[in-house]
Amino acid sequence: MSRRIAIVGAGFAGLAAGVELARQGIAVDIFEASRTLGGRARKVDGDELVLDNGVHILSGAYRETLRLMHLVGAPRTGLLRLPLALEFPGEFRLQAPRLPAPLHLASALLTARGLAWSDKAAAVAFMRRMRQARFRLDSDTTVSTLLASQPEAARRFLWEPLCLAALNTLPERASAQVFLNVLRDSLAAKRAASDLLLPTIDLSSLLPIPAARYIETHGGRVELGRRVTRIQRTPTGFAIDEQGAYAQAVLAVAPQHLPALIGEFPELAALTRQVGSFVWEPIVTCYLAYPETVRLPQPMLAVLRGTAQWLFDRGQTHGQAGLIAAVISASRRQQDTAAEDLAREIDAEVRAVVPSLPTPRWQRIITERRATFACTPNLSRPQTPTAVPGLHLAGDYIAGDYPATIEGAVRSGTFAAQSVIDQFASDQV
Numbered sequence: 001m002s003r004r005i006a007i008v009g010a011g012f013a014g015l016a017a018g019v020e021l022a023r024q025g026i027a028v029d030i031f032e033a034s035r036t037l038g039g040r041a042r043k044v045d046g047d048e049l050v051l052d053n054g055v056h057i058l059s060g061a062y063r064e065t066l067r068l069m070h071l072v073g074a075p076r077t078g079l080l081r082l083p084l085a086l087e088f089p090g091e092f093r094l095q096a097p098r099l100p101a102p103l104h105l106a107s108a109l110l111t112a113r114g115l116a117w118s119d120k121a122a123a124v125a126f127m128r129r130m131r132q133a134r135f136r137l138d139s140d141t142t143v144s145t146l147l148a149s150q151p152e153a154a155r156r157f158l159w160e161p162l163c164l165a166a167l168n169t170l171p172e173r174a175s176a177q178v179f180l181n182v183l184r185d186s187l188a189a190k191r192a193a194s195d196l197l198l199p200t201i202d203l204s205s206l207l208p209i210p211a212a213r214y215i216e217t218h219g220g221r222v223e224l225g226r227r228v229t230r231i232q233r234t235p236t237g238f239a240i241d242e243q244g245a246y247a248q249a250v251l252a253v254a255p256q257h258l259p260a261l262i263g264e265f266p267e268l269a270a271l272t273r274q275v276g277s278f279v280w281e282p283i284v285t286c287y288l289a290y291p292e293t294v295r296l297p298q299p300m301l302a303v304l305r306g307t308a309q310w311l312f313d314r315g316q317t318h319g320q321a322g323l324i325a326a327v328i329s330a331s332r333r334q335q336d337t338a339a340e341d342l343a344r345e346i347d348a349e350v351r352a353v354v355p356s357l358p359t360p361r362w363q364r365i366i367t368e369r370r371a372t373f374a375c376t377p378n379l380s381r382p383q384t385p386t387a388v389p390g391l392h393l394a395g396d397y398i399a400g401d402y403p404a405t406i407e408g409a410v411r412s413g414t415f416a417a418q419s420v421i422d423q424f425a426s427d428q429v
């Protein structure tokens with residue numbers, strides 16, 4: 001009987017599942033609707049330069065992503081590793097020294113510029129309290145409620161930017177428990193886990209392309225430009241668009257694409273309702289190409305009271321001198337703002353950091369309306385195995401510790417591969 005597995009979707013989750021199955025000697029066929037690998041973290045070909053659909057930051061806590069990158073031989077230079085640093089120019093600066101944990105964090109907080117001593121002491125006490133509670137809450141709440149007793153400056157400069165960067169959800173709506181999971185695995189873990197990892201190559205080349213190559217050299221197939229429209233049960237497993245004999249299948253599409261694929265399985269009606277209740281958060285990325293001499297003081301800066309929350313210097317990360325990328329997270333206003341107006345607002349924000357800035361040569365705005373699910377308290381997220389034996393789910397929205405991130409997607413893919421293997425084992429009993 002065939003042991004071949006069908007995987008629908010070649011984002012980070014589907015590719016992680018494919019690599020993990022290939023590693024264990026199980027061949028996969030991956031079907032991807034787009035002509036580009038990577039899903040919501042992919043390269044976008046510009047007229048002059050290769051861009052990404054959005055700037056992505058990884059962290060030293062992305063254990064599974066880093067393991068997979070190593071396994072598939074992803075370029076070692078694809079990530080720039082920097083000690084945790086957070087800078088609002090002229091207002092706040094925090095940098096973790098290269099000291100062992102937890103001294104690196106205590107020292108970063110205590111030496112931060114822009115916080116009063118009482119703010120620093122409150123931030124250190126908060127982390128100590130959370131560590132004592134093992135970063136577990138008795139019941140989930142919002143990040144704003146969790147931080148209610150923190151001083152205003154600690155919230156504004158430290159906790160709220162971290163919340164928005166990690167959960168892409170405003171603190172007043174974001175899950176405190178998921179926020180604490182992120183703090184536990186990054187700030188409160190070993191020093192290297194708190195490092196920022198900035199891609200230096202396009203997102204498709206970072207992991208998806210080497211992953212696809214690994215899968216193909218291990219007997220698998222990756223088909224681009226192939227939108228799956230139908231999955232059927234057969235006597236021996238599943239058929240994809242009425243073709244193929246697959247023992248099992250992994251659906252690694254984003255949640256909004258799931259209902260169209262599972263409509264033929266009445267036992268999955270509850271799953272359709274569950275993902276149908278998700279709310280989405282957008283991310284807008286504005287690229288401004290200045291003359292090559294333009295440079296930010298750091299590869300990444302935070303913006304206070306701006307339209308953008310972060311500015312990135314692609315010259316310092318990607319060798320694209322003069323190209324500044326501004327990221328606007330979780331804001332529903334900017335996704336509907338006219339491109340010209342948005343570019344003007346962002347240009348003014350870059351101008352506040354770089355004196356005598358020339359006008360941009362060109363601009364490009366990429367809006368991802370469904371960048372991530374809103375990571376709200378007590379959100380009910382689906383499990384990996386479904387009610388249909390042999391049909392599994394992977395994606396950043398699957399139940400787990402993490403918000404919608406590359407690491408969440410990769411972990412879900414690895415779990416899906418394990419779920420496939422468990423199913424083979426239980427079929428043999």
Ligand SMILES: Cc1cc2nc3c(=O)[nH]c(=O)nc-3n(C[C@H](O)[C@H](O)[C@H](O)COP(=O)(O)OP(=O)(O)OC[C@H]3O[C@@H](n4cnc5c(N)ncnc54)[C@H](O)[C@@H]3O)c2cc1C
Nearest residue numbers: 009011012013033039040054056057228395396404405406
């Ligand atoms: C602008 C932006 C910025 C972000 N910033 C960060 C960040 O800084 N750090 C971070 O860790 N995460 C970030 N994220 C989140 C991260 O990109 C996602 O969590 C992750 O990429 C999701 O991967 P996935 O595989 O679960 O889903 P997806 O990437 O959505 O993959 C699903 C794939 O399925 C394919 N597909 C759908 N339907 C079909 C079908 N019927 N047939 C065949 N194929 C199909 C899609 O084309 C897609 O390629 C960001 C996301 C965006 C959009």
